[in-house]
Amino acid sequence: MHDIAGEAVQFIDLNTMNILFLFVVGFIGGLVSGFIGSGGAFVLTPAMMSLGVLGTVAVASNMCHKFPKAMVGAYKRFKYGQVDIKLGLVISASAGLGVWVGIKIQEMILAAWGQAGSNLYVSLSFVVILVIVGGYVFYDAWKTQKTGGAEKVSALALRLQKIELWPMMHFKTANVRISLWFTLPIGFATGMLAATIAVGGFIGVPGMIYGLGATGLVASATELVVAFVMGFFGTIKWAMHGMVDIRLTLIILAGSLIGVQLGAIGTTYVKEYMIKVVMGTIMIIVAVSRALAVPQYLKELGFISLSPTTLNILSKASFIIMCLALAVGSFIILGAMWKAKRAESAAKKAADYSLAEESYG
Amino acid sequence: MKDQKNQTDRVAEGEAEMPAFSMSQAAADGRSSQVKRKILVVGKEHAFTPEVMDYAVSLAQRLGYDLIGMNLKPALEQSGKFFSPYNQHLRAKFTKQARVAWEKTKTGLQQQGIRGDHVVRFNDVAEAVKDLNQQVKRIDFVIADVGINSEEITGEIPLPVFSISGYEGGQVMAQEQGVNRSKLVGKTIALGLGSVAIYAAVFWNSGSVMQLFTKGGLYAALPVATVFLVSFVHGAFASNLWSCLGIEATKKVQPRVAPRPVSRKRPRPQLRINA
Numbered sequence: 001m002h003d004i005a006g007e008a009v010q011f012i013d014l015n016t017m018n019i020l021f022l023f024v025v026g027f028i029g030g031l032v033s034g035f036i037g038s039g040g041a042f043v044l045t046p047a048m049m050s051l052g053v054l055g056t057v058a059v060a061s062n063m064c065h066k067f068p069k070a071m072v073g074a075y076k077r078f079k080y081g082q083v084d085i086k087l088g089l090v091i092s093a094s095a096g097l098g099v100w101v102g103i104k105i106q107e108m109i110l111a112a113w114g115q116a117g118s119n120l121y122v123s124l125s126f127v128v129i130l131v132i133v134g135g136y137v138f139y140d141a142w143k144t145q146k147t148g149g150a151e152k153v154s155a156l157a158l159r160l161q162k163i164e165l166w167p168m169m170h171f172k173t174a175n176v177r178i179s180l181w182f183t184l185p186i187g188f189a190t191g192m193l194a195a196t197i198a199v200g201g202f203i204g205v206p207g208m209i210y211g212l213g214a215t216g217l218v219a220s221a222t223e224l225v226v227a228f229v230m231g232f233f234g235t236i237k238w239a240m241h242g243m244v245d246i247r248l249t250l251i252i253l254a255g256s257l258i259g260v261q262l263g264a265i266g267t268t269y270v271k272e273y274m275i276k277v278v279m280g281t282i283m284i285i286v287a288v289s290r291a292l293a294v295p296q297y298l299k300e301l302g303f304i305s306l307s308p309t310t311l312n313i314l315s316k317a318s319f320i321i322m323c324l325a326l327a328v329g330s331f332i333i334l335g336a337m338w339k340a341k342r343a344e345s346a347a348k349k350a351a352d353y354s355l356a357e358e359s360y361g
Numbered sequence: 362m363k364d365q366k367n368q369t370d371r372v373a374e375g376e377a378e379m380p381a382f383s384m385s386q387a388a389a390d391g392r393s394s395q396v397k398r399k400i401l402v403v404g405k406e407h408a409f410t411p412e413v414m415d416y417a418v419s420l421a422q423r424l425g426y427d428l429i430g431m432n433l434k435p436a437l438e439q440s441g442k443f444f445s446p447y448n449q450h451l452r453a454k455f456t457k458q459a460r461v462a463w464e465k466t467k468t469g470l471q472q473q474g475i476r477g478d479h480v481v482r483f484n485d486v487a488e489a490v491k492d493l494n495q496q497v498k499r500i501d502f503v504i505a506d507v508g509i510n511s512e513e514i515t516g517e518i519p520l521p522v523f524s525i526s527g528y529e530g531g532q533v534m535a536q537e538q539g540v541n542r543s544k545l546v547g548k549t550i551a552l553g554l555g556s557v558a559i560y561a562a563v564f565w566n567s568g569s570v571m572q573l574f575t576k577g578g579l580y581a582a583l584p585v586a587t588v589f590l591v592s593f594v595h596g597a598f599a600s601n602l603w604s605c606l607g608i609e610a611t612k613k614v615q616p617r618v619a620p621r622p623v624s625r626k627r628p629r630p631q632l633r634i635n636a
């Protein structure tokens with residue numbers, strides 16, 4: 001884990017363990033984002049940094065892997081008829097503005113309170129947003145499951161759809177007709193969250209579900225389009241500063257392209273509310289992980305005092321729990337797929353058997 | 362000459378077998394008694410499997426029905442206003458292939474005195490059949506070619522659908538899958554090698570690659586182009602890999618709820634006084 005001093009930026013040496021680790025995390029991240037439309041990035045950036053990669057290089061390389069992954073996932077799910085391209089592009093456009101504002105806020109906080117203040121801001125946004133939104137998503141999934149598994153359009157979305165405010169837009173795949181004005185805050189919040197915690201989908205997908213009235217399936221698939229557009233322009237920006245470590249990007253991509261396909265296939269197996277279950281679970285676990293990181297920044301800012309051992313334990317626990325979030329998410333996805341697949345093959349076998357009885361019996 | 366006689370005999374036989382049925386039908390629908398009943402054969406390749414076509418033809422001949430062949434390619438469906446020239450090109454190519462294949466079938470049909478029509482569609486089996494059923498009158502039933510899963514034809518189609526099973530049908534299906542499978546494995550291996558080649562090209566001389574790729578400015582195009590290339594080749598490899606392992610999208614668990622047709626108000630006759 002030693003750094004080689006480059007001319008401008010430091011890039012790490014790669015060994016087999018590092019490569020394997022990134023490949024596996026890439027695969028799991030891909031699986032989750034193919035399924036819920038985003039995810040993976042929140043583990044990959046800290047994971048790369050733990051290998052000794054510079055923060056900016058980690059963010060840049062991560063973003064460079066994110067947009068091709070999102071593209072492949074979006075294409076796959078487009079073939080299943082789940083992607084609303086128009087909605088994705090509309091959200092992306094306003095997300096661009098959100099990213100810009102998000103970066104400005106970050107810069108202001110950095111100038112006022114320094115790096116620790118900025119980290120605190122990021123962690124607190126993580127905790128607050130993920131607990132509120134993730135909690136609601138999880139509660140909704142639980143409610144849906146209890147009432148028989150049929151998704152209902154939220155009351156808010158229904159009310160917003162009724163408001164005739166020029167310009168009205170019709171999103172065909174999402175089967176939603178709504179004023180452009182109501183899509184803007186969702187896109188804006190997605191962009192701001194992406195600029196702050198690198199995973200805009202945690203706001204974008206619930207926003208499309210509860211604010212616009214898209215199904216979880218369409219919302220998560222459409223989020224891949226948003227992720228592609230934002231990741232593409234973000235990558236160009238980073239690459240122009242020469243921050244993309246193509247080796248890291250390609251290793252992660254090797255795993256994540258395989259994962260994203262599996263995640264996309266998985267959406268066709270499971271019941272629709274499973275997307276919400278996975279998303280809510282991951283969001284809440286990540287929130288716990290980030291909450292454990294808060295004391296460190298509070299200490300750096302001088303608000304509290306803690307022993308270094310406690311801090312060390314907390315930061316390790318935070319990272320492990322973050323990895324756990326991905327692991328649990330992928331476990332639920334694979335489990336649900338496995339169950340659905342088994343049920344399907346059992347049904348097929350029964351059908352074949354009865355057919356055989358008919359023809360030869 | 363003999364053929365023709367044979368055929369008329371068969372038609373007569375067919376009618377003799379179910380005179381009550383056709384009589385009542387004709388009486389119920391007096392206007393369309395001129396329109397012949399039809400069998401619709403649906404296939405997902407540009408040409409129909411000979412076994413299925415033979416079966417459909419002999420059935421049409423026996424019953425005195427017309428035949429409609431429908432070649433589908435749901436993969437080329439365009440949703441929304443998304444316009445892709447490549448898609449258009451693929452559609453044109455598929456249509457052309459299907460027409461050529463149909464010409465051969467058509468000569469066979471003409472020899473047997475059966476009227477055959479041909480359509481090419483680019484949507485789901487269920488949707489395509491439903492649409493056609495609204496456009497063309499008196500399609501009696503549908504014969505699904507090999508390659509159409511039972512999931513695709515259950516539920517949403519307002520007509521009875523038959524697929525060929527039994528010994529020969531089973532044989533045909535096994536054959537088809539075998540051919541597709543070895544093709545798929547070959548393609549996966551080729552794409553895998555391509556993806557290995559790209560990775561080798563980058564990592565072989567990673568020092569100079571890194572230097573060039575991180576120069577910044579317009580050199581930003583290099584990493585972006587590389588990941589695009591990787592996502593095409595490696596992405597296609599990954600997709601085929603899962604297909605090879607037998608993990609493919611299913612439609613069974615999540616049946617799409619077919620939207621109920623909007624009930625149109627029929628103009629009711631009203632008494633009016635012309636004053």
